[in-house]
Structures are given as structure tokens and as C-alpha cells.
Amino acid sequence: MLSPLDTSLYYLTNFRTALAWVTGRYADLLEAGEQAFIDEFLALPTNAQALLVRLLMRKGPHFRASKLSYVEIGDIGSAAAPLLERNWLIDDAELSLNELFALLRKDELLACLPETLGMRSRNKTEWLEQLRTHYPQVRPLEQWSPGLDQLYSLTITPLCDRLRLLFFGNLAQDWSEFVLAELGIYRYENVEISAASRGFRSRRDIDDYLHLRDCRERHEAGLDASQVLAALGEFSSDNPYLAARHAKLLFQLGRQLEREGKLAAAASLYAASAHGEARQRQVRALEKLGDYQTAHTLACTALESPRNAAESQALERILPRLCRQLGLVRPLRSPALATPAFELELSQPPELSVEWAVLKHLHEDQAPVFYVENTLICSLFGLLCWDAIFAPLPGAFFHPFQAGPADLHAADFRNRRQALLDACLSRLDDGSYAQRMRATYETKFGILSPFVHWEVLTPELLETALLCLPAAHLRAWFERLLDDIRANRAGMPDLIQFWPGERRYRMIEVKGPGDRLQDNQKRWLAFCAEHSMPVEVCYVRWSEVL
Template identity: 25%
Template sequence: MRSLVLPEKYYLDHFFEFIRFTESHCASLLLPEHLTFIRKFKRLPYNTQCMFVRVVNRKGPLIACSKFNYAEIEACQTQLDILQELGILRSLTFKDIPSLLSGLNKMQLAELLSGSGIVFKKSAAKSELFALVCDADPKHIAQHNICSDFKIKTFVQEWQYLLFLFFGNLNSALDKFSMRDLGVLKTRQKSPQQGPGFDCIEEAQSAFYFACQKQALALLDGQVLLELTDNAELKQRPIGSIATEYAAHFWYELGCALLAIDKEKALAFWQLSSHQKAQERLIREIYKSDKAQAKFALEAILSAPKDDELSLFAFDFYQRKFNQKKLSVRTQRLREHSRKLYIDEVYKDRVELGVKRYYEDMQPNRAQDSCSSGDECLAILAYRTENRLFRALFGLTFWHELFNEATRATGSEFERRPRLVKENCLYEELSEQVESRLKLFTQYKNGSNTSFAMRYITQIASRYYGQPNGIFHWHSDMLEIVGMFLQHVDGQWVVNHLRAMAKNYQGLKDGYPDLMVIEDNQLRFEEVKAPGDQLRANQLVSIDALQSAGFDVGVCQVEWRYNPQQPYVVIDVETTGGCKPGHRITEIGAVKVINGKVVDSWSSLINPQRRVPHFITRLTGISNEMVEDAPLFCEVLDTLEAFMQNGIFVAHNVNFDYGFFKLEYERLDRTFSMPKLCTVREMRKYYPGSKSYALGKLTKEYGLSLDHHHRALCDAKAAAELLIMVIEKKQVL
């Protein structure tokens, strides 16, 4: 496939596209200085416009003129001079020196020190040189010839504001246009519903102010922070929902930064913030010194709840501190309303997959028992759903309302989240449309348990598949999961929960249970918790919301046990060299172990589609002649996958063999993923003290067979014997 190439002056095209959108959609949000900025650009000569955009796209307030040499721009230095004459750039003054110094490299810092007559060690670290330069007189440094190369942009605030209006944040730049044109970044289709992200200029300015304050906070130290808090503007009332969200985060983070420096000021900023964590930390701090005031604050939250997570915290804290309850709500829920499952410890890093496999492994026994007694054999189906089911259901159900019907539904094509989601006001603005859409879930085709909602959702998915939306990620099995869900639940339950999401998407967008399980035609959700895990506040909120809607939701607590029926597939691969993209597999050996015994084995030479180096042939005995007529990896894949089904991938130094499998799958545009276990690590854990844990050394130490070392099946059998030793030790322990 031909690679895409950008035009020579792509950046100028992108800038004009950016300006056109700003003028057509955001004109009401621009101040005179922003209009002046745009007019200045339009009046520039063509080559100066090119240089202007190059300057604009360079990060930071300073530019080094000597770096601005571009073959496609005529007389680059002349264009920079024009920009300075027009006041778009200016020379440095001693006040700009702190900004300059932070961007210099070690060599430039050393040159400044030498020119200022300051003694330093040439071997000193950059941080030491930086400290020395910072102590020097900025007026003297400003006269150095290095400084003459740098110019200051005079339009930074204006440019940041325009970017903020276009992208909806302070972290994006025009390089996203290039990523779009190269096919790297997928954007939303342009539509008539695109518009400004704010109702009025006051909202836009307020949001921009707090966004800038939040961004700058990370760069400030203690003394500057204290000076900053004296600025009365920091406590100004935000205008609009987006500004309110930025302000809440800013005040919370500012309070966190101030707590160790000035507790009183920290609490004052938390008092301003509507952020749930700010209110929680505020009450915890107040409780330490004034329990009565803390009690009053908790009662105020409980009497007029605005945030589910904050209300949960308030109830929990009140019960434990003032009603002498020993356990938190979340701990009590885990203890009293959960079931235990015993899962093989190999799933420690993938506990949800372990529980899913547990249900799938139950099926053969259930089927045998049911069929022998004459009952219908019903499968147990388990799906990893987490947040993706209800986010997809919400996004697909209300797609038309979110993206096609709402006023100013989205901003530019780069903004993914629809406005009604950002402002959390879908039901508030479009309640009639939402209620009309929800009726689909309680209307069914004649003689069918399939609601009209599924047909509608399928139509939406077919029409808009792959469109970025800021709510959910598209995936191939999404409609299958949604379909199974809708077939096994009461439509009214779905209506109840989707209505709650429409009223408060921000409060119910995450925290959903890990698994959807269908057993005996009954659907339930399960939140999976490994030993030591706790229910998070957002999880408890979402679980309670689902239960209130009518769903069966439980918590599954896992305890680690060795499962003798768990298949382990011990793999060894021989290759043309190290685990690099250019090297390939030449042989695969696989041994299946169940209940501590070898039950099956499989092996095959593999054509690597490249030459086998001589030193590899000397090491393994595998020659080019041997693999010339061997099958390709893709030709043995189906057989190999059937052999490995539901198994644990085991190998000696597992990442080597696992890595080659991943590379081979990637060449086929597929993804390889299995739980894995390393016999090196397991032997170190259960049989410590060996001088070497190389396969050859261990087999010799423990008297195991290894007749043809560096042939795949032989090595896999040896590693399987080590695995059996580990299993035996686990059973004893």
C-alpha cells in the first residue's frame, strides 16, 4: 500500500482550515485581541504567513531564530524580521531570562557561564550549571550573544485561547491535522451540528482561565504557590458547567499542594471546590480538630445529596465516626453480600479471566449431569463486560440525540465527547426524546423476545461503526454482547438504568461489574475481587444503581488455590535468533499437563521464510534443508490453537517463547493473549538454592531427561517435568 505524503506546505493549509472553523463557529467567543491576531496573519505576505505558522506551531513562548531554516520558505531570516517589525515577535529583556534558561541545553548553559566569568566544573551535571546561571545577574545574561538568537512570541495567550476553543483543551495542537491526513488519527465526520463549545464568551473565558490555572499549577513551587493564593481572581465564581469542572479540579489540586505549607488556605480552596475528593478530604481534616463542625457538614450532604460517591462517603463516615459502626459500607458489602470462588493462582494477574474460565470449565460437568437426568443442557456463558456494555448501550441508544439532534452537539471534528455528555445534561435538555427512545426496550416483535431496541441499535451500529464518539470503543463482539444482554433481561430494567444514566452520565459512566454471567437462562452481573481488593466508591454506586433498576448483581471474592484440572501447555520454540522482529520460529514443541501428568504432546518444524544461520544449525541441529518443506506458522495455527485451548502458556523463560508467538500473530494481523507461567520463576520460588536455573543445569541437578537439548519437543518435555515438580510442591504446601 502506498504511504500517504503530506503536501509541502501542509501546515499552512491546516492553519487556514483552523481559522475558517474558528471564524464560522466561534466568532461570538472572540475578543478584539483574537480578531486582531487573525487579521495580522491574513495581511502577511505568503512566505511570511508560512513562517508565522512555523513559529506558531513551535511549543513554548520562545523561539531560536537560527533553528528556523526551511527550504520551502524564501528568505527565512527576512520573514522573521518582518514578524518582529509587526510586533508578532520581540527581543528578550532581562525579565524573560528565567523562561529562557529552563529551555537551554547543557552546552548553552556552559557558554553563558563562561561569558559571564563564572567558574564551573566542565564535568558538572546540567542541573548544577542551571543553578549557577540562575544565581547570575539576569541583566548581564541578557547581553550575551546566545540571547540575541532568541525571540519572544507576543501572542501566546491569544493563540492558546483559539486552540482551546477549537480542541476543547489545552493539550492539543495543529499536529493533529497532520495525524488525521496521514490516517493515524480518526476524527468525527463534519456535520451541521458542529458548533462552539460554549453558549457565550463569558463561559469560554471562564473555562479558559481555570484550565490555564490548572495546567500551570504543576510548575509552581511552595513559595510561588503561597504568593499565588493572594490573588483574589483565583476564587472568582466559574461561569458555566465546563468552567465549574475545571475550577473544581484546580481548587482541589491547589488545596493538595498547599496542605503541607498552609493548611488553612488548603481547606479554604477545598471549601470552594465541588470536587468529590475535595469535599471528602475537607471533612476528614475538619474532623481532626472540630468533630461538631464535621458532623454538621456530613448532615448537610446527606440532607441534600448532589453526588452519589460523596453521599456514600458521607453516610459511611457518619456511621463509623458518630454511630460507632466498625466496618465501612464497602467492607460490609464484601463480607455479607459476596460469594467465594477458588481460582488457580496462575490467574493472579488476570483474575477476571480466571473466573470466566471457571464458569466455562463448569459446563462439561453440568451438561453431563443435566443430560443424564433428562433435563435440558443449558450452557453457562460468561462475558467480560465491565464499563463497555452500558457505555455502548447508552451511546448507541441515544446516538441520534447526542450527535444529530442536540444544539451544538459537538465542537470540531477532533472533539469526541458530545456536549450533552460533557455538560451532563442529556435528560435536562432532551427529556421527551429520551423517554421516546426508551420505549423501544419495552416493545417486542410479535411472538419474539427480541425488543425493537435491538433492531434500532443494530441500525445505528451499522451506520456509524468506527466513528469516534468519546463514550465507548467499537469492537467486533459488541452487538453480540448487547444482544445476549437484551434477550435475558426485563426491558423495564434497562429503561430504568438508561434513564438514570441520561440524568447523570458523569456519575454512572464507570464502576460497572467485571462479568455478565448467563446461567440457566438467568442473567447476573458479578464484580470480581482478588484477595486484598476493596470495592471502590464508584463501583458501589454503579452496583447500587443496577440493583435499583432491577438487575441481579453480586460480588465474587476469589481465593487462590491450585486447580488440578487446569490444563497447562508447556511450549518451547526454536528460532533463527534472538527475539527480534527479523527472526522467526523454526520449530515448536508443546506438552499438555493436567493434574500433574503429561496427557498429550505435539510438535512441528516451521518454515521461517528466511535462512537459518550456521551457528543456529550447530546449536539446534535444525538446517535450512529440514525447514524448506515444513509448514508455515499460519498453516499449523488452527491445530496449535486447538491443542492450547483453555490452557496456561508455560515455558522456561516464558517471555522469550511468548514473545515469538505474539510476533507471529502480529504478522497475521491477529492478537495473541494467554495466561502465562514461567518455570524459571516457579523453580526459583519452590526450589531455591540452585547455582543455575538454566534448563540444562536443572535437568542435570534433578536427574531429568534431556536427550536432545535445543530441540523443541525435548526441551518442552523437560520443562514439563519441572512444572510437575512445582505442582507437587504446591500440593504439599
């Protein structure tokens, strides 16, 4: 047993905590080999356990013994012996030339590769490119460079990655999360997590996640879309999280095929994908193929029940072209409300962005300007609705290192929390919202949130915003956020200017020379205009320097 005062083995304590968590929640999903690893690991001497965890936390899988030195572990050879006996480590791994170059210094490469002697002035990357064809074979380090060093190579990483996946519910997070939390670099909300709350419901969910990840990595490595699809096979899942990942992969493969001009194949993949942009891309692919009738029918059907505002915007832009091709009457569109605009001619500052240049120009003591972009409205929403966002609903939180609920972008995020969200938003009606936001700011400051940007939301900005922003405008913004959290957290105006003495404000979208409004910005500007919110577009041109 570790002494509670033995802080030098904190990482081992954390790993054991994770294993206990996995065993307590996923015992029914563990394979025999995974359970055997946990049992054998916990029976190892402390120094062997510590070494394995140290290696799992480092970039591997190959480690030179001379580079391993840990006071709390002691002799590395002694600690490695039980791991070698179990084949969790091996000491005779065969290395490719790439792996050799990653392990050895330049002088060591000079000693074992005679061809490098004539390339002393070049760097290692140039050496590697020059020698790649001369050394296609793999061989142990002892054969590359006899007597140079002892090499240890991890073989247990895939199994430990599966345990990490069970704990975190993803492979983007790693064991360093414990350390970052203990150091106070990251702080997480303390959500009550029941033993029944877990990210995976079956062994198939785990295998499906790993399969999708493997296919995504093949795609990102540049493998041809047809090869990735062959590896993917006939995939399906009733797990919403995995279904969403599958839909995104199909969409990405469709985009690759579309860029390659393989429009029919791309359209087919878009049709199979539930990704938010898939239907509009399918319509565009059909349009490029000249199948205007099918494209028109799909666009009209989609507009009857759009997945989101972005889809509506894209399809409304395409539909007139399709009608023209088919000889149909162009659909009538309500004219967009114009957004007021103004121009500024400024001297281009050497180090400031165009947004900061405008801020500096407009800022006054009695009318301060803040660069907030997407942070202010999201932060105010996060403060008001904190309890609803971090509600311990089944499947929302299943480990203590979550910055937000796992279902944040799920279609039913709002429905699952409707009563909780209604209770939070009702404070905008009874006037208690400011008090609630201040209280949340004070008690939760620094805790990670998917909405609150603590580095931007200073006490000054918070108080000024609460003074100048009407509750009706806050409710409208918050409702729009909840309509589509993923899409609507972006596109908000860059700057906000307050007149505290008059309790009013204006938002300003800044565009530098040659810059144009993006689609998500146009949607936000249209929304603000529809709700009579003061927003303007500032077009900047740089004055000529004589």
C-alpha cells in the same frame, strides 16, 4: 490563494479554516489586537504564514534555524523576515541555562561551557544540576555560544492560544486535531453546528477561563494554596462550565490544605465549593476539628438532598461516628443486600493480570467470558442513545472536533434531552432496541463517542450481549448512568460470562490477594443486587509454587 491540490500546506489550510471559524462566530468578542493579527496574518506571503503555523504546532518557544527545514516553505530566513518585522518572532531572546540545555547537544555544551570538560562521563541532567548556581543569568544564544546558530523565538503564542481557545472551547486540544482527523486516526460525529452555537458568551468568559487555568497551573506547580487563592481573588461566574472549573479548583486547594493539617481553612474552601465531593470532605474536616455538632447538622442536611450516590455513601459512613460523639441515637440503615462470592485458587500466570487469569480459567466455548469492566454497558447505552447524545443543542457542540457534548457532565444534561432520551429508551419497551444498536454500530463504527468503546465492543460481544441481557436490566443500567454520568461510568464488574444457549449471563468482580472493593464498586454491586441482576465477587488466591 492555495491550490486545492497543494496538500503540502494542509496545516496552513487548516489554520485558515480555524481563523475563519473564529471570525465568523466570535467577531464581537475579539480584541483589536486579535483581529489585527488575523487580518495581517492573512495578508502575509504564503511562506511566512506557513512558517508561523509550523512553529505554533511545534514545542517552543525557541527554534534553531538549522533545525527548520520544510520543502514547501523554502528559505527559512526569507519566510521569517515578515514575522520578525511584526515582532511575532524575535531573534535575540535571552535564554536561561535550562533553556540553553534544551536547545543544545552535549558536544555543543562542551564547546561553550568550559566547566563541562571535566564532566564528560556524566549526562546532561547531571551537568545542569552542577552548573545551575554558576549561571543564574540569562543571555542571548549569541553570547552563550557565538556563531553557533540563528535562533527564532515565538512571541505571538499567547494571542494564538486565545484564538485556539475560542475555536476549541478549551486548551487541551491543539491544531494537530485537524491532522489526526484527516489521517483518519480520530473520527468525529458530523453534528450540525449553528453560527450562534459557541463555547463563550462574553469576553469575560474568555478571561475567566484563562485566569482559572493560570491558577490551576500554579497549584499543579506546587505553589502554596494561600498564594493560589490570593491570585484567584474574588472569582465568580454565571457560566456553568466556568463555575464548575472554579468549584473543582477550590476543592483541590481544600484537599491540599487538609493534607497539610490546615483543617479550618480546608473546611472553609469546601463550604465555598459546589464540587460533588466538597460537602462530604467538609464534614470530615469538621469532624477532625472536633466540631461534631456542625458536622452532624451538615451531614443530615446533605443526606436530605444528596448531590450523588457517592456523597450519600460517604455521609452514611460518617454519621454513626458523629452520633456517637454527640450521644445521639445512631441512624438506622437498611442492611445492604449481600453479593454472592466465590473463591478461586489459581497458579499465578507470569504475564496476565488477575482478571485475565480468571477469564482464562472460567471461559468455555458454551459459556464465553469477556473482560469488559466499564465498557460494555456504556457502549450499549451509547449505541442506543447516539442521537440524543449528539443532538445539536445550543452550547453542546461548537466546533467539529468534539468527541461528545460539552455539557456531558452538567447537572441538566438529562433534562435538556429528556424527550430525546425517552424516545431512545422506549425502544427497550417495544423490542426495537437491538435493531437500533446494530444499525448504529454499522453506521457509526469508529467515530469517537464518550460511551462507545469500539476496541472492546466486537460484533461477537455485541450479538452475545443482545441475546443474553434482558431489556429490563439494560434500562436499569442506562437510567443509573443518566443519574450521574461522571460517577456511574466507573465501578462496573470486570468480567461478564454468557450462556447463549440459555440466554442468561452473570457479571463477575475480580479481587486479587489483598485487594478490596472500592466504594464505586460497592455501589454498583448494591444496585445490581437490588435489581436481582446476577453478579458475583470472585476472590483469587495464588497457589504456592513448590
